[in-house]
Amino acid sequence: MADIGIESQPILPLRGISIEALASPARRARKEAAIRFIFLLAALVSIAISLLIVLSLVREASVFAFNIDWRQTWGQIGWFPRQGVYDMPTVLVSSLIVTGVAMLVAGPLGLGSAIYLSEYASRRTRGILKPVLEILAGVPSVVLGFFALFFLSPQVVERLGRNGWLVIGAVLVIAYIAIVASWMRKLIKREIDTPLSTQLVRVAALTFSVAFGLILIWWVLRVAGPSDVDNGLPFVKRGGQLAAAAVGVGILTIPLVASVSEDALASVPQELRQASAGLGARKITTTIQVVLPAAVSGIVAAFIIGVSRALGETMVVFMAGGAADAARFTDSPFEGGLTMTAAMASLATGTDNVVGEGLTFQSLYFVGFVLFVLTLGLNIIAGRFVNRVREKY
Amino acid sequence: MVRLLPSKERLSKGSRVSAEELAADVAVDAVASEQTAPTDAIIDDDMPESDLVFNVSDLSVYYGDFRAVRDVNMAIRPKEITALIGPSGCGKSTVLRSFNRMNDLIPTARVEGTLLYRGVDLYDERVDPVEVRRRIGMVFQKPNPFPKSIYDNVAYGPRVAGQKKGLDDVVESSLKKAALWDEVKDRLNESAIGMSGGQQQRLSIARAIAGDPEVLLMDEPCSALDPIATARIEELMAELKDEYTILIVTHNMQQAARVSDRTAFYSVEVDEKSDRRTGILVEYTNTEKLFSNPDDERTENYITGRFG
Ligand SMILES: Nc1ncnc2c1ncn2[C@@H]1O[C@H](COP(=O)(O)OP(=O)(O)OP(=O)(O)O)[C@@H](O)[C@H]1O
Ligand SMILES: [Mg+2]
Numbered sequence: 001m002a003d004i005g006i007e008s009q010p011i012l013p014l015r016g017i018s019i020e021a022l023a024s025p026a027r028r029a030r031k032e033a034a035i036r037f038i039f040l041l042a043a044l045v046s047i048a049i050s051l052l053i054v055l056s057l058v059r060e061a062s063v064f065a066f067n068i069d070w071r072q073t074w075g076q077i078g079w080f081p082r083q084g085v086y087d088m089p090t091v092l093v094s095s096l097i098v099t100g101v102a103m104l105v106a107g108p109l110g111l112g113s114a115i116y117l118s119e120y121a122s123r124r125t126r127g128i129l130k131p132v133l134e135i136l137a138g139v140p141s142v143v144l145g146f147f148a149l150f151f152l153s154p155q156v157v158e159r160l161g162r163n164g165w166l167v168i169g170a171v172l173v174i175a176y177i178a179i180v181a182s183w184m185r186k187l188i189k190r191e192i193d194t195p196l197s198t199q200l201v202r203v204a205a206l207t208f209s210v211a212f213g214l215i216l217i218w219w220v221l222r223v224a225g226p227s228d229v230d231n232g233l234p235f236v237k238r239g240g241q242l243a244a245a246a247v248g249v250g251i252l253t254i255p256l257v258a259s260v261s262e263d264a265l266a267s268v269p270q271e272l273r274q275a276s277a278g279l280g281a282r283k284i285t286t287t288i289q290v291v292l293p294a295a296v297s298g299i300v301a302a303f304i305i306g307v308s309r310a311l312g313e314t315m316v317v318f319m320a321g322g323a324a325d326a327a328r329f330t331d332s333p334f335e336g337g338l339t340m341t342a343a344m345a346s347l348a349t350g351t352d353n354v355v356g357e358g359l360t361f362q363s364l365y366f367v368g369f370v371l372f373v374l375t376l377g378l379n380i381i382a383g384r385f386v387n388r389v390r391e392k393y
Numbered sequence: 394m395v396r397l398l399p400s401k402e403r404l405s406k407g408s409r410v411s412a413e414e415l416a417a418d419v420a421v422d423a424v425a426s427e428q429t430a431p432t433d434a435i436i437d438d439d440m441p442e443s444d445l446v447f448n449v450s451d452l453s454v455y456y457g458d459f460r461a462v463r464d465v466n467m468a469i470r471p472k473e474i475t476a477l478i479g480p481s482g483c484g485k486s487t488v489l490r491s492f493n494r495m496n497d498l499i500p501t502a503r504v505e506g507t508l509l510y511r512g513v514d515l516y517d518e519r520v521d522p523v524e525v526r527r528r529i530g531m532v533f534q535k536p537n538p539f540p541k542s543i544y545d546n547v548a549y550g551p552r553v554a555g556q557k558k559g560l561d562d563v564v565e566s567s568l569k570k571a572a573l574w575d576e577v578k579d580r581l582n583e584s585a586i587g588m589s590g591g592q593q594q595r596l597s598i599a600r601a602i603a604g605d606p607e608v609l610l611m612d613e614p615c616s617a618l619d620p621i622a623t624a625r626i627e628e629l630m631a632e633l634k635d636e637y638t639i640l641i642v643t644h645n646m647q648q649a650a651r652v653s654d655r656t657a658f659y660s661v662e663v664d665e666k667s668d669r670r671t672g673i674l675v676e677y678t679n680t681e682k683l684f685s686n687p688d689d690e691r692t693e694n695y696i697t698g699r700f701g
Contacts, residue, residue: 122500269537271537274533275539277495278493278533279526279527279550279553279600280526280527282523289539289549289553290539294539294540
């Protein structure tokens with residue numbers, strides 16, 4: 001019945017045809033259904049696995065949450081899970097320090113490489129450089145952990161030290177004064193006639209960012225300075241600090257930030273660049289005035305994804321962060337610390353037999369849960385931004 | 394890069410750039426005189442060479458090894474509209490882009506021959522393409538507004554040229570010239586992305602003239618517009634003709650006939666052996682003559698619809 005082809009039905013103009021003429025053969029339909037089912041199964045299995053992970057995470061985390069004396073999780077001396085001291089700020093602040101410093105490295109370098117690759121490099125150079133960047137993305141984090149511990153920590157972070165930060169701060173202040181001064185000069189000479197409000201916004205933004213930078217530096221200096229105590233170990237002098245680990249994490253994050261930003265820049269239509277060039281703009285002007293604003297949501301997404309990656313990085317901080325199992329609270333990047341990820345990893349090594357008091361094991365799940373929520377939130381926000389780029393063009 | 398072209402202030406539009414004026418900017422050793430090679434420009438009357446805006450001689454443009462257009466000779470007179478017509482792929486856009494060195498943006502593109510702009514060889518190595526584009530503006534087929542406000546779109550050209558004062562006036566007068574002011578004067582700070590296609594195209598014309606160019610190059614500016622918007626742009630071109638020299642590429646022969654003073658008909662020449670297609674300039678003459686009584690049979694075939 002269903003196998004009647006169109007040709008067996010005489011089709012006359014202005015005449016109805018039977019529904020069978022347009023129906024698909026039954027065998028074909030069964031095959032389609034089977035194919036559909038196979039793919040559905042694959043999707044369902046992946047979703048089920050993810051749900052199971054989240055479920056086990058939530059279950060153990062809730063055991064911790066319901067049984068813990070919450071005073072144990074705040075304002076304590078540090079993170080000592082084996083002794084039942086679970087100071088969350090210790091691991092949270094360490095994670096923030098690592099993520100922040102990592103983004104100071106990965107943000108400018110990643111975006112800078114993306115701009116170079118997308119706007120400046122010839123096709124040949126790009127063909128050489130992109131694989132190099134991908135190799136960097138493929139470096140196992142253990143390798144970077146070693147690099148951070150044995151090179152970055154003693155050779156870079158400790159050498160830069162207090163004076164290095166002072167120099168950076170001074171440069172920042174001088175640049176700020178120079179910019180404000182030139183702006184004042186122009187204002188007095190009435191050379192600009194953009195509305196005052198936008199200028200005030202600009203100055204406010206600048207002041208805010210520089211103030212933020214200065215606070216950052218003040219905070220580093222207050223607690224900073226590699227301590228003078230020599231712990232007498234022959235090979236690893238002071239066993240790493242958060243800053244070294246963070247720079248390592250930053251290096252690991254560069255390729256991600258670079259490739260997501262590069263996608264965003266590449267999605268800016270070529271015609272916009274041509275229109276800008278046709279109006280007599282130089283390349284750098286086109287990049288800053290047209291390409292970057294057009295790609296801004298993708299670039300923001302790249303940064304958020306980078307933050308999420310840095311937050312989740314484990315091996316480098318575990319190896320070079322300068323603490324194992326437990327850590328005292330610190331807000332200095334120049335001391336050893338334990339990030340959320342390192343705290344989890346360092347207790348669960350090689351066995352599920354986590355030694356400690358009653359809730360030590362569950363505490364790891366709780367930290368994992370917090371990390372999961374943070375990362376999920378960041379990824380959702382980033383997804384929004386990426387979609388904005390897609391909608392625009 | 395040296396600024397070879399003299400500053401605008403010292404030049405009245407339409408006048409020829411003299412070697413002395415050039416020398417005031419950089420030590421140019423009689424660059425203009427030695428480059429004024431004899432040309433056999435296909436033009437039916439004799440305007441003195443020094444009054445021409447462009448004088449193109451034996452221009453060929455290559456993309457890599459591929460010669461897209463060959464041996465173009467054209468003279469463009471000031472404050473006229475010149476139309477470039479011809480079948481798709483014959484190199485109209487390629488030729489148009491060479492007039493303000495937009496071809497420089499295509500890595501494989503290369504230009505041979507001479508292209509004099511008011512006596513100066515545009516492809517002299519001392520010439521800065523950015524400076525060229527500030528004087529010879531371009532309007533594209535797609536309007537491509539920047540993701541900025543209407544105001545910032547129009548002010549873009551003057552700003553990149555370093556102008557900071559009097560932008561309000563420039564924006565207003567450019568929008569007025571582009572017949573867009575009344576429609577947008579109350580929403581200058583809104584994004585240009587939300588405008589209609591016809592408005593966006595007039596915005597890109599306003600944007601191009603805001604930088605105070607001397608020449609406007611337009612590549613199929615109306616091909617994405619409806620007849621009403623097209624009519625507005627055509628009206629606009631007729632008005633702009635008082636101040637600017639305009640070159641327009643169009644596929645619409647009626648449009649070419651309506652708006653232009655002179656028309657250049659390009660065609661494709663196919664090499665039998667290599668099957669390579671090269672664009673050539675077939676006929677360049679008064680628009681009226683070209684459409685009523687062309688000299689070349691190929692032109693005749695094209696305008697009567699027998700080819701292309
Ligand atoms: N960027 C490029 N790289 C390589 N070849 C190109 C490039 N741009 C154009 N060409 C080639 O040069 C020739 C002329 O192209 P051009 O775009 O100038 O034609 P056109 O006359 O403007 O056509 P249309 O009317 O379709 O716009 C074509 O064969 C085209 O394939
Ligand atoms: Mg074209």
